[in-house]
Every structure is written in C-alpha cells, then in structure tokens.
Amino acid sequence: MITITINNKEIRLERPVTVLEAAKANGIKIPHFCHHGILEQWGGCRMCLVEVEKMPRLQTACTLFVTDGMVVMTESETISNARRSVLEFILINHPLDCPVCDKAGECKLQDYVMQYGPTAGRFKEPKIRHPEGLNDPLIVRNQERCIMCTRCVRMCSGIQGASAIAVTNRGNHSSMEPFSGERFDCEYCGNCLTVCPVGAIMSRLHRYSYRSWQVTDEIQTVCPFCGVGCTMIAQVRDNALMRVVPKLGLGSNKGLLCNRGRFGYEYVGSGERLKNPLIKKNGKLQPASWEEALDTVASRLKDIKNSSGGNAIAGIAGARCTNEDNYAFQKLIRGLGSNNIDSIARMGFAGGQRIFEGMLGPGVTSTPLSGIADSDAVLVVGGDPSEVNPVLGVHIRMAFKKGAKVITIGHAPGLGRHRTAGLLPHPQADGVVMGGLISAILKDKKSLPGGNRPLEEKITVMHLPSADDAAAACKLSAEDIGRLAKQLAGASSVSIVVGREAGGNKDTAMLVSVLSYILNARIYLMSERPNEQGLVDMGCLPDMLPGGRPLAEEGLRKKCGASWGIDIPADEGLTLMEMIQAASSGGIKAMYVMGENPAFNLPDTKNTEEALRRLDFLVVQDIFMTETARMADVVLPALSWIEKDGTYTNAERKIQRLKKAISITGMEDWKIVAEVGKRIGLKMPYGKAADIMKEIARVSPLHAGLTYADIEGGDNLWPYKGEPHKNWFSFPELSADAFTSPAEEGLCLMLEKPLFHSGTLSRKSPALNSISPEAVLRLSPATASGLNLKDGDFAKVSTEKGSLSLKVKIDRGIDGPAAFVSNNFEGRGLFSLTGYRLDPVTKSPLTEGRQISIEKE
C-alpha cells in the first residue's frame, strides 16, 4: 500500500501509478496535452507540471510515479505561472484561427488558455507558417495548429500499428508528416484524429459544417459495418448525423475505430436512398403506395404458398439487419410454411461455428476481444483480420508488440509487420498444414489434455499427417512447421483467429477445433457483417429455431410454433446456395430478400442472377437499389442503422444496442415484415423494437428474460440470462482428401476483402470511395513482373466463368502466386469469375484457389 498526499488530500494506492493517474482516480484534474490513457508515456508538453515536496524542480505528473509518502500540489501560483508559460510558448507559433477551426469548442488548447491565460501575447516576431495540407481526401492536416504532442504518432505506430506518420525535421520546424508526403500505408482508421488535442488533424467529412457545441444529441450506438461491433457515438444536429466518434474506454473497441466505422457513415444521407415502395409494372419498377406494395407482397406470397406449398418460398435474411428484424423475418417465412431461411452467414461463419460448438461445446466463440492482446500466441487462419475485422486486427498487433508469437496460415498482408511467422500453403491446403502442426504439437505435448473424451477418441483415429509429410505435401519446410508447433505448444495463452474461408471448410474448421482443444486456445471467429451472429441466434437458419434450438427436436419445434400460433414444418429447409439452385430448377418460386444483395454477393454471379430471374416473385427490402433490387417484383424501402432501434450480436456474441439517432419517414425492416405478416394472418403485434425483444425473450431459451435494460446495463454476454442447448456433441467425418494439397500450380484467384469497403453498402459512402474508388487486380511484385505488368496497367482476368478487365495494383504485402480481386464494386466483382463447390457439411460455397489466366490489355 502506498500513501501519498495530493493537495492535502491523503490518497492510498494499491500499486505505483503516475501522479497524474493517481490524481485522476481521485477526481483531481491535472491539465495535460501529450499524456493519453492508452498511449505510451511521452512527457514532452510540460503542461502537467506539479510541485512535489523535496524535489527541487517542478515535475511532470504524467511521468512521475508515486512513491510512499510523496506530497504533491497540483495547483499553486508557481504551477499556474509555469502552465501559463507553456501555453504562451505553444501560442507563439499557433495561428490563433479559432474562428475557423473545426476543433473550437472541444480543443484542449482553447480550454487551458481560458483557464490559465495568457490573455495577451508578448511575441512580436513573425510566426512560423505551415500551409494546411489539403491533398488528402479524408484527413486535413494543419501543422500550424500542431502542438507537437506526438499523440498521433504514438497512436499510429504504438496502437494502430500502421506507422504511417512520423515527426519530420527538428525543433520548431518539426511537423507531423505521412512518410511519403502523401498517403503511404495509412489505413485511414482516423485514430490519430481522435487523440489530437487540437485542430491539427481533422476529418474532412464535416469540415466547416457545424461547431461542436451545436450538436444537439449524442447517441451511443454500434458500428454498422462489421462483426467487431465497435461502440460509437453518433453526433446529431437538428436530426442530421454530423459525425460518429468513438469514446475512450467504451466498448470492446475501447475507443478505437477503423476507417469504415469512422468515415463510412455518409451513406445514410445519400440521395440514392430508396424512399418509396416500388412495384414492377410492365417490366419496370414504378412507385407505389405502401398499402399497395404490402398487399401485393402478402397476396402473391399467399398465392404461391397455396399453389406450390410453403416449400416453394424462401427467405434471405439480412446480416446488417437487427436481431429484431431477423427474428420477425424468420417468423414470417416459417409462418408461410417454409424453413427455407438462410443468409450470408452461410458463407463460412455459421458453418464454422456449428463445427466448433459441435466439437468443443456451445459458446466456444464467445470470447472477449481483450483476450487477444493478452495472449502469448495468436494463430490466424483463413483470412486477414486487419482487413476483415480491423479493430480485431489491431488487438493482434498489440499482442505482437507485447511480445506474443503471431503466426499466420494463408494470406494476411495486414499482419505483415506484426507476425513472427507466416505459412503460405496452397489456399486449399490449409488442412495439411494444420494436420502437420497438430501432429507436431501432440508430439511435443506427449499426451492429449483429457477432458473431452469423445473428441479425443476421434482425434486418435484422424490419421494426421506427420509434420514431415505435411511439409512435403504442401512444399513448406518441416522445420518451420516444427518451430511453429513448438511456439504454440509452449504458449500458455493462445488465441486462434479464424476467417470465413476456414470456417466454411469443414475439414479446416474441424482441425481448428482440434488445435484449439489441444492448446486450450480461445477461438475468435471473424465476422464480416455486423450481425452474422444475430442471424444464427435468431433462427435465420434452415435447421435451427431462435436460441440455437434444432428444428429436428419435435418438442422444441412444437413449443415454438405454438407460441407463434403456427405449425412449423418439420423438414429442414434449404441453405443459401441450395435455394439459388432450387430457384434455378424451379423448386423455389418466391423469394423474400431482406437487406441482402445475393445477385452480387454470392459466387457464380451469372448463374445466381439467372436463378433469381426465374423466380415467379422476388421481393427485395433494402435501403438502396441494389443489383438484386433491380430484378425484384416489389421493392420495399427500409430504414438504415442510425434510424432505428434494436440490437446486434457481435463476433464475441455480445448483444449490443443500436439506437435511433435520426427520425425520417419510413419503416424499419421489422415493421415492414410485421405488416406483411399481419396480412397473411400472423400475430405480429409490434409497436416498437422492444416489443420484439420481449417476444424473443419469451421464445428463445438462450435469451430468456433478456431486456434492453439488461443489455444496456452490461448483462449482454453469452449466454445472456438464458440456457444454451445441451446435446451438442457432433463430429463430422473428415473428407478423404482433407490432408492433400492440390497438385495444380500457378496463379490462384483470391478474394480480396478490402479494408476500405464492406459489402456493397460502402459503395454509397463518398469518403470510402474517395480512398478506394475502383476494383483492382492486386498482384505481388514478382507475379506482376512475371506477367510483364506494371502498376496502373490494365489486365484481363479470365476463368472458365468469364473475364474482367481490371487495373493492376502492385501490392508488396502479397506473397506467392495469388491474384486478389475484391467483390465490392458494381460489375467488377470476383464472384462473377468463380464457380463454387458446396462443402458437404457446412454447405458453404467454397470458391478460392481457382486457376485463372491474366493477360495484359
């Protein structure tokens, strides 16, 4: 126990912290610029000077650690004078252009000058000038206002791990610059902007549009882009969204955001938002009244049900829609007599999770993000977390900086500078490598952990390849595999981060489970959309009801049906790609798509489109006129994320509240669904989102009794207040070729998951488009030079499915013979080039690794 005195107040501390922290914890404010709770110490600004007994000089409270008996004064005439002089020094070269500075009102410099002075300047010399940097599309750099606290640099290199900016030059000519003078390596997370205490780094999005004190409302909500589910504050003025900002310490993201979350919000105000319901008449979509549109949808669905049976109807739920929306949606589809309900979670997330839970127990992916940074080894398989789930990626980088071993299997360029080792087998040979790793780890550990008997029995008969055989099969070095195995086996706290490509492949997913079991590792399942977990938990699955209850269990099915007043059909429905296949063969005649864009987001685009075109009736409910909406018979405009209440469930399986910040005319997804439901005779008496949550809490045993108040009160972690399903053990058969590597050589076509985009939604965000305006073909320098291609050349990429002409981008982050194309830009998606094969268990479409040819144009 340490006892100190600050301002004559006795303070007791458990452990030595800095004077500034000790003071803060006791409600004593010490002014500071360069100190920031999440950044490394700096001690440069000298604003936090305090007097300490027995110390001749003033001390910086942010760097001085308390010792027993220390006596500190944080305010006195000497201290005020010192602080005033620091402020005077800062102001001599500061432009004092507060009237036109967006930071005014929330600027620390302004605030402290108000508090300590000086009120008049003595500086008669010319100021050092530094023209504002306007060549960046998103970030305005004003180095005249910079006070050189280096918070931005410490954020960028110390936390974000991008190292995109640095101080250049020296002394009073120092300035904060991107390394290349433009935008090199910048990930546009904007986290530098959060920590800048003055108006030196600012967002261009809201430049000159309002003053900080004119914000009329600050609403805490969750990011609409990916499954990390970052907590953010929406700042609203007169019913318009001004900007979103993170809040230090809040949410799993602890005050960090990525570019999508921070700069992607403008889509809500896009002029392209759908406003009116549309009905296709004479082959053209035409505005209609809500009544007409809802009646049409209800009556056409009823007709098809009556003529062809409920099985002819299918629903695709929305991974950006809330739990409430999705719950209502699956109820509607089931109310129509169909279990054909699925979503984009099928593409790896749901299947992977099913396997992990089947082998390891329910809730295994319910792992708090903070665990990653505390791990001493992190294994990444099947995706690049820094691109898919950027803030999760930052946690891995932090673990690396703390000394953890970070090992990647497969492409993960975002971790290029933050890994201890990377293995790059053929994209279809993850299984062999992992088999070899498991053998080597088992050899090292000598025995299985004991505990999960059925699993251990299965492991012993898995015919795992030895590390040597695995290495030979996938042309890697056995030593590398052995070394990595040692590192993993030697770690005491391991995290495995799994991407959807690994989750969708049952063999890989099973091997991940085995690895996790023998290493006692936490599993983190990357989630590309904000509510994939919610889709699973709300029963938007052809074989599961809300709360993860199997449809096959009659008692549960009956009970659920009874509470809805319907008979839920006993037969499992079709999965996502099966629905498309059935539409193509005529088995499915009507499809209701909510907040999804299957015509673009599913592989084998041409055939998918073809299949959708063959439907008798297609309803699309969306906020934009997507590729799918264009083909619809009825289009229903919905409200966006910031315009509605509800909940999302993130990759950690944490339920979080979405809050309405803006009111516009229109209906939430759940409301539209309920209107349709009522018209077909379903009981959907929902006046507000909370009413649906009440029903979920009644129907889903996992969410039993859960309320918004619980969620907001922090009672939001799996399994909430409910019960996970028992009888969970299942162990699928490994494929015969699980441990082989494809013989084929040459370039593989890979799906780029761009950091700056998310699905097709981000197309409508001008800011994201400005930093990533077009689809490109990303090649490693070696591949590009082998093909005689330069940056900016155009190349034709062809597969048996078709071809695309794309601009070449040489990417030093890529290793090996891979060609990356994204699936985000209209008419330029990778999925137009790929067929797929369905995994027999997860039913995920597996697309990667196809052979391609590339020609210069």
Added chain:
Amino acid sequence: MNYLLKNIENPNSFDVREYEKAGGYRSLKKAVEMEPAAIIAEVKKSGLRGRGGAGFPTGMKWTFANADPKFPKYLICNADEGEPGTFKDRPILEKNPHLLIEGMVISGHALRAEYGYIYLRGEYPDARDILNRAIKQAYEKGYLGDNVMGKGLKFHLTVHLGAGAYICGEETALIESLEGKRGQPRIKPPFPVNVGAFSMPTIVNNVETFSNIPCIMEIGPEAYSKIGSPDCPGPKLYCISGHVEKPGVYELPMGTTLREIIYTHCGGIKGGKSLKAVIPGGISTPVLPPSNIDCPMDFVSMPKHGSMLGSGAVMVFDETVCLVKVCLRALKFFEHESCGKCTPCREGTGWLRSILSRIEDGKGEKEDIDTLLDVSGNIVGKTFCPLGDGAGSVVINFIKHFRPEFEEHIEKKGCKYKK
C-alpha cells in the same frame, strides 16, 4: 606526465604497434586476470567522474549496471562530441584510438558486456576511418573478438556514425538513434543502466572517461586519486579556443585554474589584448567575467564560481568581441539543435534567438531585456532534458554579467563592434 595524450607526438601513434611499444594494452593484460567486481571496485576507489559533462561518478554508474541481473549488457562510448567549443575527445579518437579501445575492453570485462558501440560524431569522418582501422588491428591482435587475450572473454566493438544532431550526445537520445529511431531523449527513470539499448542494461561513458580506465589499472586507484582535485581526481583534457596565443587541447590535472590554463599554458590573450569573458565548459555553461577566472576547473569547484566544468571546453573572448552576438550565436545553435520534444525548449529557443537577433540588429526595445530574462526563466527548470536548461541559462548569465552591453545595443540602436 601525460596519460591520455601519451605518445601523441609520434606521427604513427594510432598504430597498434606504436601503442604497444609505448606500453599499451598492458593494463588490459592485467585486467583480464582480475575478477570483474575487483575492476569495478578499483574504478570506484579511483574517484573517476564521467568526462561527458555531468561528472557522474563512473564507479557508481558501473555498480548500478552491474547490479541489474539482465543480460546481455551493452557498452556505449559517447563520441558524439557536438557541443560547440568542444574538441577534447578528438585527439584520442584520431591519435590514440587504442587507448579508448583498451579502456572499453577492460570496461566490457568489468561489466560482463560482450558488445560495445562507439557512437561517433557524424562530422568526424577521419576519426571513423582511424577507429575502424584500429578496431581491425585489435581484432587481429586478439584484443577484441570471441577470445580476448586468449582468456575466453568475448568483446566486440562497432563504430556507429551519428547524423549530425547535437541532442544525440545526450545518452538516451543517443540510444534511440543507435536503435534506428528519431534522436530524442527518453523518459528517465528507467535509466540506461537498467533499460538502455535494445531495452537492456547499458553503460554510456564518454571517450575520455573510458580512456582513463587503462591509467587507473596501470598506476592503481590510490595513485590515480592523488592526481588533481581530491573530490574529482585524474588527468583532464581541456580544449581552449578563441583569443589566446596557443589554443589547443591540454592534458592537465583536474582542477587547474582557468587563469593558469589561459595565461600559463595557452600563453595569455592573443596580441596582448585584455580578456572580456570566458565560457569555461562548452557553450551551454554559464559565461564568466574576468573577475571569476581564479576558479579551479573541476566538477565541484566550478558551480561555486557561477558556472560548470561541462566538457572542459574553454572559449576565450577578448575586448573586441560583441557579447550580444556571442549570445545570439549560442541561441542560434540551441534553436537549431532543439529536438522539439518539449514545448519550452522547442518554442523558447527560437523566441530568444529572434529577440537577440533584433537587439543585435539595432531594433531592440527597452522591455526586450526583461522579456529575455522572463522567457529564459520560463525555460530553465521546465524542459525535458538539459539542452533547454542550457539555452535559458546562457541568456540569463550573459545578461547577468554584461547587461550594460545589451542596453547599449538597444539605446544606440546597433552594435558598436560591427566592422
């Protein structure tokens, strides 16, 4: 009797054979037979204080580093010699490099460090070549390498060239720079003896400090402690520049008075002119008027006479010199060399320089002197490292001793010394 500049008249003094001929590497031979702790004890007993400027007791520093259980430990020789007026390390580096190498190998043995770096001032390209040649010779002779003197001791030495920043002479900025980072001082504690280069215990000593080690080994700590001032004994290199008859580097016992240095050794003021001011220990030490030159030049006595020993770089100014201009020149240096980490130094040095510039140009105003004093006062004691303190105290001391000269510039709107 010269220890540090022994053999310096020999045109081939930098060659290992000449060095050996003059008795070189004999101390090392003695040291490798000793227990590391015994060497540290001898250094402690000798009373040697660091010659880099701060005068920190070397034995104490070594004891701290030795007490840290972490390995590997690193040894760094601070050869950044960037303080204006300072050129005392240069003759060792260029003429007697093996003395430094010998001192470092002994120190490495004492501290159980296997790697040493010489962080060399970027503007000393000749010294770089000479050092590298000497290191090569030392490797060949078995004074460096994996089996020093055939005793199974390991010590390797690398020269690292600075890039011209004065702040990189400050030990923690030096370490940052050595690690490939921007040269700016680190927060202390932790001190380099515990968390230094590559986060490992690191001993940073000046060239001259290391060069004193063979001497202590040779004559023994008792004899050594009898050289010069009792509180901080040993031979000392003083480098004298400016208006004296014979400027240069002199090896004299620590504590020789300024008067003796200027008038006895350097032959007095050039051309028989009169002395106007002396900066005794490099540009950041307070200027002294002629009335104060009877002070013994050592770490203990100088503060009592209103200045500091610093690096022992004596700059002598005669009656023809404009001291406002000297002060301005000093501040130009500090402004240019301020690393920019802390507010008072980054902004204050430029401000002081611009006011001084105006005064020197005849555009000074009456309140400027008070502003200078006030701004300097706002810097001193509030900066992150001593560079800023130095800048502020330079101005304060020039005004303290020569205020009328500043006032005259303002009243007469110009400088009467301008030619």
